[in-house]
Amino acid sequence: MWRATERLPPRRRSWTSAASAWCPTRRRPSPLNAVDLFIQLVVVLRGTPQSAAYYRVLLDEVKERVRKGQAAVEGEKYRLLWDNIAIWSHLYRFFSLFSQRGACFVVDTYAGGWSTDLAPGKPMESLARAYTGIFLNRGLPYRVNQMVDLIREFEVDGFVMHSNRSCKPYSLVQEEIRRLVMQKTGVPGLLVEADMADPRAYAEEIVRNRVQAFMESLAAVY
Amino acid sequence: MRSYFVGVDIGSLTTKAVLIDEQRLIIGQSFSRSGFAGKEVALRLVGGLLAKAGLEPGQVSATVSTGYGRITYPAEREMSEISCQARAIAHLFPGARTVIDIGGQDSKVIKILQNGRVLDFAMNDKCAAGTGRFLEVMAQALEVRVEDLGRLSGEARESCPISSTCTVFAESEVISHIARGAKKSDIVAGACEAVAARVITMAGRVGIEPDLIFTGGVAHNAGVVKALSKKAGLPVTVPPEPEVTAALGAALFAAAM
Numbered sequence: 244m245w246r247a248t249e250r251l252p253p254r255r256r257s258w259t260s261a262a263s264a265w266c267p268t269r270r271r272p273s274p275l276n277a278v279d280l281f282i283q284l285v286v287v288l289r290g291t292p293q294s295a296a297y298y299r300v301l302l303d304e305v306k307e308r309v310r311k312g313q314a315a316v317e318g319e320k321y322r323l324l325w326d327n328i329a330i331w332s333h334l335y336r337f338f339s340l341f342s343q344r345g346a347c348f349v350v351d352t353y354a355g356g357w358s359t360d361l362a363p364g365k366p367m368e369s370l371a372r373a374y375t376g377i378f379l380n381r382g383l384p385y386r387v388n389q390m391v392d393l394i395r396e397f398e399v400d401g402f403v404m405h406s407n408r409s410c411k412p413y414s415l416v417q418e419e420i421r422r423l424v425m426q427k428t429g430v431p432g433l434l435v436e437a438d439m440a441d442p443r444a445y446a447e448e449i450v451r452n453r454v455q456a457f458m459e460s461l462a463a464v465y
Numbered sequence: 466m467r468s469y470f471v472g473v474d475i476g477s478l479t480t481k482a483v484l485i486d487e488q489r490l491i492i493g494q495s496f497s498r499s500g501f502a503g504k505e506v507a508l509r510l511v512g513g514l515l516a517k518a519g520l521e522p523g524q525v526s527a528t529v530s531t532g533y534g535r536i537t538y539p540a541e542r543e544m545s546e547i548s549c550q551a552r553a554i555a556h557l558f559p560g561a562r563t564v565i566d567i568g569g570q571d572s573k574v575i576k577i578l579q580n581g582r583v584l585d586f587a588m589n590d591k592c593a594a595g596t597g598r599f600l601e602v603m604a605q606a607l608e609v610r611v612e613d614l615g616r617l618s619g620e621a622r623e624s625c626p627i628s629s630t631c632t633v634f635a636e637s638e639v640i641s642h643i644a645r646g647a648k649k650s651d652i653v654a655g656a657c658e659a660v661a662a663r664v665i666t667m668a669g670r671v672g673i674e675p676d677l678i679f680t681g682g683v684a685h686n687a688g689v690v691k692a693l694s695k696k697a698g699l700p701v702t703v704p705p706e707p708e709v710t711a712a713l714g715a716a717l718f719a720a721a722m
Contacts, residue, residue, distance in 0.1 A: 418670055425585065436590050446591060448533065453588060456547035460583035 267305050268349040269397055272314030273322065274305050277348035278338040279315065281329040289357060320345030321461055324393055324402040326352045326420075327413065330435075332442035340454045341403075346461075350397040352378055352389060383416050387423045394428050401431050401461050408438040433457040468526040469518075471511055472715030474546065475503035475534025478569025478597060479682065481712040482510035484518060484525075489556065489720060492518050494709045503534035527719040531711050541722060547575055547586050549714030554678050555581030556717055557704055562674040565664055565693065565701075566711075567683035569597045574668040581714075585671040593632045595663030597683045602632050603656040606639045607649055614653050618688025621654035628659065635659060657688030665696040675699050682708040 267274050283301065288294040308315075323341065325348040330337050341348070356378045361369040374380065378389055394402065404421060406414045421432045433453060438444035467487060474481040480503050481496040493514040497506050507530075515522060530540035531549040546566075554561045555577055564575040572595045576584040593599055597611075604611040618624075625642045627635050635656070642652045660683065665673075677699045683689055684707035694701040704710055 422670070431585065449588075449590065452533075452545060456545035456583070456586060459545055459548040460586075463582055 267309050270309055271322075272312070272316070272319035273347045273349040274308035274313060274315055275349075276315035276338070276342065277325045277351040277354065278329070278334065278342075280351070280354035281331075281334060283354075290361065314347070316342045316345060316347035318345050319347050321400045321458075322347060322349045322398060324348065324350050324352075324390065324397065324399045325405075326390065326402060326417070327405040327407055328353055328410065328439045330405060330437045330445060331439055333437070333445050333447075336447075337437075337445075337450065340451060341458070344458045344462075346401075346458065348403075349399065350393050352386075352393070379413055383420060383423075386416070387420050387427070390420065390424045391427050394424070394430050399430060401433070401457070403457075404432060404434045405439075406434055406436045408436070408444050409440055431457070431460060466524065469520060469524050470716050470719035471514075471525050471528040472549070472712040472717070472719060473507045473511065473528060473530045473532075473535075473538050473540065474549070474709070474712035474715060475499060475507050475530065475532040475538060476546075476568055476711075477533050477571065479708065480506040480510060480532070480534070481709045482507060482514055483709055483712040483716045484511075484514040484520075485713070485716045485720060487720070489717060491713065494706060494712070496708055496712075499534065503532075504537040507534070507538055527722045529715040529719040529722070531715045541719065544715060544718055546571075546711045547573065547583055547588075549711045549718065550680060551575050551577045551583045551714065552581040552717050553710040553714030554680065554704075555579060556713070557710070558676060558678055558702065560676045561678045561702075563668070563671075563677045565668065565677065565679050566681040567596060567660065567664060567679075567689070568681040568708075572596050572664050572667065572681075574664065574671050574673070576671050576674065587667050587670040589663075589667060594630060594635065595660050595667070597681070599632045599635065599660055600656060600683065600686065600689075602636050603627075603639055603653070606636050607643070607652060609649065609653070612685070614657065615685065615687035615689070617650045617653040618657045618686075618691075620650040622648070623651055624654035624658055625652045627652075627655040630663075654688060657686060658692045660689050661692035661696050665693065668697070673697050673699065676702060678702050678704065680704060680707045680710045684708075 323346050359373040404417045406417055417434055421434055425432050435450055470485050472483045479496050480499045483494045484492045486492055495510045499506055528540040530538040530543045531546050535543040550564055550566055554564045559579055566573045570593055572589045575586045589595055601611050604614055625647050627638050639652055679701045684703045690701055
């Protein structure tokens with residue numbers, strides 16, 4: 244029989260919690276684009292020593308990039324916030340629409356959202372707290388505040404939300420979140436319809452058109 | 466020698482071209498069906514505009530292209546229709562704050578500032594309901610010309626309810642209204658209201674503020690203009706040539722390069 248205690252190390256520190264006191268993507272230029280985090284072990288292997296070791300290596304690499312002043316997006320012009328899971332089937336094709344215009348996703352709600360410390364000795368309570376407290380399972384005001392705080396903390400110029408057809412409970416309220424976050428921060432937001440797994444839900448030209456219009460409005464070439 | 470600027474809008478259904486001078490005055494404008502080769506249609510339109518104005522291609526200082534075929538055209542720069550539409554409307558109507566554009570396969574709502582800066586926008590996703598194509602399908606089912614829809618809706622005594630969620634199912638609804646002996650004009654009025662309802666729902670995402678300007682080929686349809694105005698609770702202004710405004714915006718961007 245599986246027992247939670249067998250899998251949980253006494254104390255787990257993820258990439259984000261290890262880096263929270265010294266978040267490198269607050270720097271200009273950002274050494275890391277959120278898309279780079281999506282190909283790491285965000286969800287799988289959580290709580291394993293291998294995962295912790297892996298993220299230590301990553302953190303060292305990122306620190307090195309900061310030291311050398313290496314940007315994730317060369318000539319970083321815009322700092323963006325990403326909301327929701329990635330569009331896995333078009334990961335780089337989609338994100339390059341932004342990076343080729345000098346936009347870097349310096350922060351996102353998803354990759355760091357899985358970072359929770361589990362208290363030793365009470366695995367079930369810890370798990371319950373982790374999964375009920377996670378942003379995915381929280382209501383509208385929490386998610387609005389989370390995005391507003393991240394936008395201010397990371398000095399973000401715009402935000403992009405992925406309305407994911409395979410996760411309607413999370414995506415359903417995004418239009419309202421977008422409206423409230425724009426109202427509170429004055430920072431523009433774009434909602435893109437796609438899917439985390441099904442490439443048929445990704446309409447290339449429609450997405451490209453919206454991203455281009457959004458980036459042109461940020462550039463404000465008037 | 467004077468400089469001239471060209472804006473080209475290769476849309477899903479029609480291609481438009483506008484020629485302006487240094488003073489941003491329109492020298493010529495034209496449009497034609499895009500068909501299979503939008504780029505060739507655009508080149509022909511621009512050639513025609515230059516010939517009519519007695520100009521050589523070398524006198525055009527810059528061209529900006531927009532619309533779905535924008536990347537195919539040999540222009541100095543390509544820009545989204547959202548930016549171009551906003552630029553043109555701010556130029557024509559400094560008091561404009563919201564633009565509703567209904568084209569062949571797209572409908573858009575754009576919130577703008579006086580300088581033409583885009584504050585927010587919404588577009589239809591993966592669905593032709595609330596677009597010019599929707600009205601074309603309805604016109605076909607009713608065996609009337611799409612140009613006559615506006616006049617016919619003006620003759621309606623009442624409007625037949627047509628849902629605004631799907632073009633294919635809406636056509637079935639039109640057919641069932643025909644089968645029940647409803648008047649053509651009443652069905653047309655229902656179709657116009659369905660388009661307006663769809664677009665106004667989308668406009669709710671960005672909010673509508675006056676002045677409200679209506680562009681795109683569908684703005685020629687008086688039935689949709691009336692229905693939009695009623696649902697928005699605001700007067701609606703339609704530019705004299707509502708289908709060429711994005712091309713005009715492209716030309717204005719070309720002049721600013």
